[in-house]
Amino acid sequence: MKLELGNFYVKDIFFGDNTSYSNGIQTINKEEALKVVMEDEHITEAELHIVKPGDRVRLVPVKEAIEPRVRVGGGPLFPGVTGDLMQAGNGRTHAL
Known part of the structure; x- marks a missing residue:
């Protein structure tokens, strides 16, 4: 069993087509992105803003954050949660 983790470092972020x-x-x-957020029936309204270090904004504390990840080559990212229960820890996963 071997897990490969590919990290993709983000230097800047923008909205685009x-x-x-x-x-x-x-x-x-x-x-x-908003369409994916609104798939949750508990969310009735949402907005997305990009905030970068140095921007003059006030942010509320983040209570929960999930690192964006995607499995490469199939299989669920979180077995038992996002797919069938199976052994985890093998294959390749990319993370931002």
Whole structure:
């Protein structure tokens, strides 16, 4: 059993027409991301803003954060939670 973790470091982030990652730049399609957020029946309203270090904004404390990850080559990211219960810890996973 071998788990490979591929880390993708984000140097900057923007809203754009497509969701993509290239050379440290993360681009997010805002409408696409909001559609995924609104799939949760408990969320009735949502907005997305990009905040960067040095911006003059006030943020409320983050109570829960999940590192964005995707399995490469199939299988659930979190077996038993996002898919069938199975042995974890093998294959390749990419993380931002």
